[in-house]
Amino acid sequence: MAKCGDTWFFEKPVYIRSWASCVGTKEGEGPLGPDFDIVGKDNRFGQKTWEQAESRMVQIACQKAVFKSGLKPQQIGCFLGGDLLNQCISTSFAARQLGWQTIGIYGACSTMAEGILLASALIESGLEKTPLCAASSHFCTAERQYRYPLEYGGQRPQTSQWTATACGAVVLDGEQGKVRVTAATAGRIYDPGISDTNNMGAAMAQAAYETIASYFKDSGTSPADYDLIVTGDLSMVGKDIVEKLFRDDGIDMSVNYNDCGLLLYYVNEQDVHSGGSGCGCSAAVLCARILPELEKGNLRRVLFCGTGALLSPTSANQGESIPGICHLVCLESAV
Amino acid sequence: MAKCGDTWFFEKPVYIRSWASCVGTKEGEGPLGPDFDIVGKDNRFGQKTWEQAESRMVQIACQKAVFKSGLKPQQIGCFLGGDLLNQCISTSFAARQLGWQTIGIYGACSTMAEGILLASALIESGLEKTPLCAASSHFCTAERQYRYPLEYGGQRPQTSQWTATACGAVVLDGEQGKVRVTAATAGRIYDPGISDTNNMGAAMAQAAYETIASYFKDSGTSPADYDLIVTGDLSMVGKDIVEKLFRDDGIDMSVNYNDCGLLLYYVNEQDVHSGGSGCGCSAAVLCARILPELEKGNLRRVLFCGTGALLSPTSANQGESIPGICHLVCLESAV
Numbered sequence: 001m002a003k004c005g006d007t008w009f010f011e012k013p014v015y016i017r018s019w020a021s022c023v024g025t026k027e028g029e030g031p032l033g034p035d036f037d038i039v040g041k042d043n044r045f046g047q048k049t050w051e052q053a054e055s056r057m058v059q060i061a062c063q064k065a066v067f068k069s070g071l072k073p074q075q076i077g078c079f080l081g082g083d084l085l086n087q088c089i090s091t092s093f094a095a096r097q098l099g100w101q102t103i104g105i106y107g108a109c110s111t112m113a114e115g116i117l118l119a120s121a122l123i124e125s126g127l128e129k130t131p132l133c134a135a136s137s138h139f140c141t142a143e144r145q146y147r148y149p150l151e152y153g154g155q156r157p158q159t160s161q162w163t164a165t166a167c168g169a170v171v172l173d174g175e176q177g178k179v180r181v182t183a184a185t186a187g188r189i190y191d192p193g194i195s196d197t198n199n200m201g202a203a204m205a206q207a208a209y210e211t212i213a214s215y216f217k218d219s220g221t222s223p224a225d226y227d228l229i230v231t232g233d234l235s236m237v238g239k240d241i242v243e244k245l246f247r248d249d250g251i252d253m254s255v256n257y258n259d260c261g262l263l264l265y266y267v268n269e270q271d272v273h274s275g276g277s278g279c280g281c282s283a284a285v286l287c288a289r290i291l292p293e294l295e296k297g298n299l300r301r302v303l304f305c306g307t308g309a310l311l312s313p314t315s316a317n318q319g320e321s322i323p324g325i326c327h328l329v330c331l332e333s334a335v
Numbered sequence: 336m337a338k339c340g341d342t343w344f345f346e347k348p349v350y351i352r353s354w355a356s357c358v359g360t361k362e363g364e365g366p367l368g369p370d371f372d373i374v375g376k377d378n379r380f381g382q383k384t385w386e387q388a389e390s391r392m393v394q395i396a397c398q399k400a401v402f403k404s405g406l407k408p409q410q411i412g413c414f415l416g417g418d419l420l421n422q423c424i425s426t427s428f429a430a431r432q433l434g435w436q437t438i439g440i441y442g443a444c445s446t447m448a449e450g451i452l453l454a455s456a457l458i459e460s461g462l463e464k465t466p467l468c469a470a471s472s473h474f475c476t477a478e479r480q481y482r483y484p485l486e487y488g489g490q491r492p493q494t495s496q497w498t499a500t501a502c503g504a505v506v507l508d509g510e511q512g513k514v515r516v517t518a519a520t521a522g523r524i525y526d527p528g529i530s531d532t533n534n535m536g537a538a539m540a541q542a543a544y545e546t547i548a549s550y551f552k553d554s555g556t557s558p559a560d561y562d563l564i565v566t567g568d569l570s571m572v573g574k575d576i577v578e579k580l581f582r583d584d585g586i587d588m589s590v591n592y593n594d595c596g597l598l599l600y601y602v603n604e605q606d607v608h609s610g611g612s613g614c615g616c617s618a619a620v621l622c623a624r625i626l627p628e629l630e631k632g633n634l635r636r637v638l639f640c641g642t643g644a645l646l647s648p649t650s651a652n653q654g655e656s657i658p659g660i661c662h663l664v665c666l667e668s669a670v
Contacts, residue, residue: 126337186438
């Protein structure tokens, strides 16, 4: 059966054929610095506004991913992308320049996993051969939209996360590639009642737990079956909660579980408090570290679990708590 | 071939099994008033804020569509939904209550067509049996987010459109239904350089023309092959431009072409200026008028072409012009 419980098991081969990442200066100074395809000289990428800079990063990452695939740009069947900005403008304005058929998606920081999940389904359907997905975020666009003007210099509590200036893009293919997408679980929305917008890791942790637990049940697997289980982005606070929720079920996640928000930065040295976040965080960690290790065969089987906090400043100001979602894709080395 | 040019031709049967609409008072007073499933007594739907009211409409329309399908709520495989609000909160907060696996999408006013397009592909893939799509908008949430506080009473130019207080929801099915989805074209983004946010019909018209023209080419059909070609929502200004662009190609669209923004209201009497707009406009017109006529066999073959203006107030304030997109689905009577 193609769907079991909440999980799609792909019957046709679905490959990730190529990928690319484009990040800002702070990300370039982090532990993955040498692994990114493009690190900006500054965070403007030659543009006048932060929003245009983020959009430019999407273009750069997409074009680089297509270049690395060896495909011609016109062979990309469709583009699935999203970001954190109101009305997803960094994606739309990039897509205006890129010219591909465009399917806009929104999953907050889970967007990259959502895109891979949908693009994989399009390959399974036989309707698309080589779709492309991307997700982006930019510290400066997110700060002024969600929090305070940069110039205000607001204090950040220790539970807060640092929105990554980053974009990742992947080209999927039904015929060739060194990494396979074998299964995917679209998440349900969970809301543990947290309304502190500086504590989004805690708000998303339950959704991560629920999706991963559903996937374990649907697939009949456990943490020991994976080289790496990675959420993105719960950071320190949320990761601890996920580990505790599984511990309560008698499942030990401590061995091979990590979070993209903790991999992108030197968390203690780079003043990012609880860790990284933003659609671009998990997207860039995927493209800079996880996919290359799968390609080399150093990792054989990875659960990539994108987590999103589905709030807006309006909902937060109205006193609503923060709904969380987690979309999961299972990635396997094909070498 | 499953994909020809930009168009997916579904090889498996894809049906729309049931649908429902939920609208506000002004929409209830329009020409489709008797055709909606639920018309609010007021535009609050028992909620404290306009945003919560919009979210409540999504819940109501989805629950009604599922009820009419005869399926149990837990049989809905996944929910694809989106709206105009920052971070798509009316969809996310509704999905929190509804409990289904949720795939967030963003296509501005093209969202309903985008949802049907993706849900159809999921059925074609064999991964989903009965997905559900919905799209919503609310006049009061859109005004304060995109334009002015309602209390300000800003003057509206004649090219402006009225954001519908409306939601439409459809349940798709791979096995049964009286309306079939036979083809779909995901749009590319076009930007004719218009930066007047009170003239979005003109901004979206080129995208509508391009997608419909691509579809005609891919399918080898012409307007005469359809009982109705309907965009949503270009309203008066944009509809005229689409007709002119086709006239320049020697194609007469005047016989069977209409726009959801002109069908939802008594345009001259209800003070909506150029016509209706908003994700909920085309979604509600689809569910209240187009699908019932296909179900009865009064319409045999319809092109439903959702059009979206992919701007944000931030992009507009930065002087950016307005990118437009159009997603198309071909609907055929199965009776």
